[in-house]
Amino acid sequence: MIRLHVEPSLSAGARVELPADQARYLLTVMRLQTGEAVLLFNGRDGEWRARLAETSKRACVLEVEEQTRAQAGVPDVELVVALVKRAALETIVEKATELGAARVRLVTTRRTNADHTNVARLQAIATEAAEQTERLDVPQILAPEKLERLLDGWDANRQLMFCDEAGDDPQAEWGGAAGRAQPALDALGGNESRSWAILIGPEGGFDPAERARLRELSFVTPVTLGPRILRADTAAISALTLWQAALGDWA
Amino acid sequence: MIRLHVEPSLSAGARVELPADQARYLLTVMRLQTGEAVLLFNGRDGEWRARLAETSKRACVLEVEEQTRAQAGVPDVELVVALVKRAALETIVEKATELGAARVRLVTTRRTNADHTNVARLQAIATEAAEQTERLDVPQILAPEKLERLLDGWDANRQLMFCDEAGDDPQAEWGGAAGRAQPALDALGGNESRSWAILIGPEGGFDPAERARLRELSFVTPVTLGPRILRADTAAISALTLWQAALGDWA
Numbered sequence: 001m002i003r004l005h006v007e008p009s010l011s012a013g014a015r016v017e018l019p020a021d022q023a024r025y026l027l028t029v030m031r032l033q034t035g036e037a038v039l040l041f042n043g044r045d046g047e048w049r050a051r052l053a054e055t056s057k058r059a060c061v062l063e064v065e066e067q068t069r070a071q072a073g074v075p076d077v078e079l080v081v082a083l084v085k086r087a088a089l090e091t092i093v094e095k096a097t098e099l100g101a102a103r104v105r106l107v108t109t110r111r112t113n114a115d116h117t118n119v120a121r122l123q124a125i126a127t128e129a130a131e132q133t134e135r136l137d138v139p140q141i142l143a144p145e146k147l148e149r150l151l152d153g154w155d156a157n158r159q160l161m162f163c164d165e166a167g168d169d170p171q172a173e174w175g176g177a178a179g180r181a182q183p184a185l186d187a188l189g190g191n192e193s194r195s196w197a198i199l200i201g202p203e204g205g206f207d208p209a210e211r212a213r214l215r216e217l218s219f220v221t222p223v224t225l226g227p228r229i230l231r232a233d234t235a236a237i238s239a240l241t242l243w244q245a246a247l248g249d250w251a
Numbered sequence: 252m253i254r255l256h257v258e259p260s261l262s263a264g265a266r267v268e269l270p271a272d273q274a275r276y277l278l279t280v281m282r283l284q285t286g287e288a289v290l291l292f293n294g295r296d297g298e299w300r301a302r303l304a305e306t307s308k309r310a311c312v313l314e315v316e317e318q319t320r321a322q323a324g325v326p327d328v329e330l331v332v333a334l335v336k337r338a339a340l341e342t343i344v345e346k347a348t349e350l351g352a353a354r355v356r357l358v359t360t361r362r363t364n365a366d367h368t369n370v371a372r373l374q375a376i377a378t379e380a381a382e383q384t385e386r387l388d389v390p391q392i393l394a395p396e397k398l399e400r401l402l403d404g405w406d407a408n409r410q411l412m413f414c415d416e417a418g419d420d421p422q423a424e425w426g427g428a429a430g431r432a433q434p435a436l437d438a439l440g441g442n443e444s445r446s447w448a449i450l451i452g453p454e455g456g457f458d459p460a461e462r463a464r465l466r467e468l469s470f471v472t473p474v475t476l477g478p479r480i481l482r483a484d485t486a487a488i489s490a491l492t493l494w495q496a497a498l499g500d501w502a
Contacts, residue, residue: 133479185496241489
């Protein structure tokens with residue numbers, strides 16, 4: 001059944017008028033007929049079955065009938081990702097939604113070229129992915145900020161899993177190991193923290209000063225993701241998978 | 252430094268003539284000059300540094316100098332994947348290469364529409380991904396065969412991790428649980444087998460008869476990948492990640 005994310009409150013008997021793009025999708029693309037049912041969620045009121053009650057050139061109104069699922073959230077893990085190329089960034093947002101990230105923070109780093117991106121488009125990708133993956137909420141996509149500023153204001157109660165692609169390779173240009181990066185499962189195993197973030201760097205990796213600072217922060221856990229070089233999108237998916245399996249709702 | 256997969260044997264002093272597409276890439280796209288170095292691997296002889304020795308309209312010859320890495324393989328895990336849509340299948344082959352799958356078997360299932368695909372193109376995608384991920388081998392992509400026939404001839408010494416998207420949902424149409432599907436990490440933990448395969452189904456899922464047969468086979472381990480619905484490409488990446496972290500070379 002078609003699932004749609006909507007803004008209005010949902011309760012039995014409520015009438016929800018869809019914005020033009022969703023109306024067009026339902027009526028023109030999916031050819032929904034009056035009386036047919038869809039599922040609605042808004043991130044607050046759970047999931048509800050609703051029927052197409054009224055259509056006209058100007059409006060598409062759904063009548064809400066019955067709750068099908070109670071509201072449920074996702075674990076408190078956010079993805080902090082450098083502005084990588086557009087296609088990879090869109091993949092990351094889509095997959096982070098499927099994998100249950102609570103929100104996605106975009107950051108610029110010393111080796112990031114871009115400092116802006118189309119956040120509204122990324123938010124739309126997250127919404128569509130949430131509709132398809134049966135989530136009851138949509139992760140918020142936060143506009144880019146500088147990594148250094150983000151770290152300055154970091155809440156130390158939130159652990160940060162730092163996916164360090166240079167790892168502990170002795171030939172890597174970053175040499176001053178303040179702490180050995182462990183395989184992600186080993187590093188996460190037994191950790192009691194409930195609030196986490198996962199940091200994924202840009203295509204060119206973090207620069208040595210960034211890496212040194214990250215390793216010195218008390219809330220940072222440096223991890224490795226295997227012996228092969230992963231693209232940023234693969235690293236984001238793998239890291240979220242391991243976090244969900246070790247500490248999240250996959251257990 | 253540029254890395255290329257080549258067919259000929261590699262040893263100090265050997266001269267390797269590149270096929271036209273690689274010659275064009277080196278000379279026209281990357282504008283490599285005579286005397287500049289690249290890295291070569293062939294899946295048998297490790298990785299070697301070589302220099303551009305000779306170029307003409309007809310030939311591009313590299314002179315092999317010194318071995319930079321000894322040959323090393325990947326763990327013995329293969330990905331068995333249903334013929335999903337082209338873009339998703341190409342992503343899966345690229346990511347399976349990054350994540351160290353030994354080979355990729357394409358299968359058709361009862362709910363697969365297509366029964367053929369461009370295997371040569373998928374093999375080229377795997378080769379390019381291997382060049383970029385610093386693998387020393389390229390996973391073989393095997394032409395599609397029927398899942399039922401593959402299972403008929405299966406070597407029972409190879410375990411099969413069955414990613415069952417219907418899982419143990421009591422509302423799922425497959426009801427006759429011959430064994431409860433566990434979270435993947437729990438199911439893999441402590442397993443001693445060295446040879447594995449991971450099975451990823453088509454967009455529409457497996458049909459009930461396929462699911463029932465899979466669950467009855469002694470070499471099959473049914474697993475779940477969390478409470479949200481994953482697309483086939485996400486499921487393939489997550490499953491390979493968890494296998495590598497639990498039993499492969501990420502530990």
